[in-house]
Amino acid sequence: MAQHGDDGLLAAETSEGDLSRDEIFELISNPRRRHAIRYCKMQDGPVQLADLAEQVAAWEHDKEIADVTSSERKTVYTSLQQTHLPRLDRANVIDFENGTVELTDQIRQLNIYLDIVPEGSISWGVYYLGLSLLSIVVLAALWLDFLPTDPPSVLVYPTAVVVVFAVSAVYHTYLNHRYRFEEFERP
Numbered sequence: 394m395a396q397h398g399d400d401g402l403l404a405a406e407t408s409e410g411d412l413s414r415d416e417i418f419e420l421i422s423n424p425r426r427r428h429a430i431r432y433c434k435m436q437d438g439p440v441q442l443a444d445l446a447e448q449v450a451a452w453e454h455d456k457e458i459a460d461v462t463s464s465e466r467k468t469v470y471t472s473l474q475q476t477h478l479p480r481l482d483r484a485n486v487i488d489f490e491n492g493t494v495e496l497t498d499q500i501r502q503l504n505i506y507l508d509i510v511p512e513g514s515i516s517w518g519v520y521y522l523g524l525s526l527l528s529i530v531v532l533a534a535l536w537l538d539f540l541p542t543d544p545p546s547v548l549v550y551p552t553a554v555v556v557v558f559a560v561s562a563v564y565h566t567y568l569n570h571r572y573r574f575e576e577f578e579r580p
Contacts, residue, residue: 412484412502420484425469426477428452430500433487439495442478446470517565524561528554 412420421427428449433440450469451458482489485499531550534540540550 412486412499416484417502420481420486423477425449425453425472426481429473429477429481429494430486430496433494433496434500439493442470442474442489442492442494445494446473449473520561524554524558527557 421430429445432445432448446469447458447461447466450456450461450465453469454461454465478487478489478494481487485497487500488495488497531540531554535542535547535550541547
């Protein structure tokens with residue numbers, strides 16, 4: 394059953410252990426938490442808090458890791474240890490124990506909110522709406538005999554529409570993979 398949230402939007406009920414949309418937005422609202430998640434996603438397994446803090450400090454100060462000062466590193470380390478990692482751990486997005494951080498399966502709930510959409514790009518919803526309208530125009534032109542309907546050529550139009558949709562879907566999938574949160578060198 395659906396419920397109306399405080400924002401007036403319809404929100405689906407979450408199953409046991411799932412995060413609500415508001416909880417997800419709260420978790421990723423902080424850049425330091427997003428940096429921590431991103432670094433963990435870039436690694437193949439558990440990470441040490443010291444390594445995480447060092448990389449997050451480098452990103453925050455737009456420096457190479459070697460150029461991060463001990464003060465910058467310590468500030469990030471303390472903030473991660475006392476505030477951000479315990480918050481992510483309580484949400485079951487990570488396991489944070491004995492200075493080790495590891496993502497849990499719960500991170501999948503955040504993935505859709507962490508996708509990168511390049512500036513100036515058209516939304517895929519609008520793009521597919523345009524393709525659908527083009528398909529309707531082609532179909533209407535065929536029904537109204539504005540296009541040749543000889544036996545071999547009648548299949549060209551629907552084939553072209555299907556090919557355009559297929560190529561678009563492949564490209565869309567490629568871009569979604571390319572613009573994943575953890576794929577960028579710098580956040």
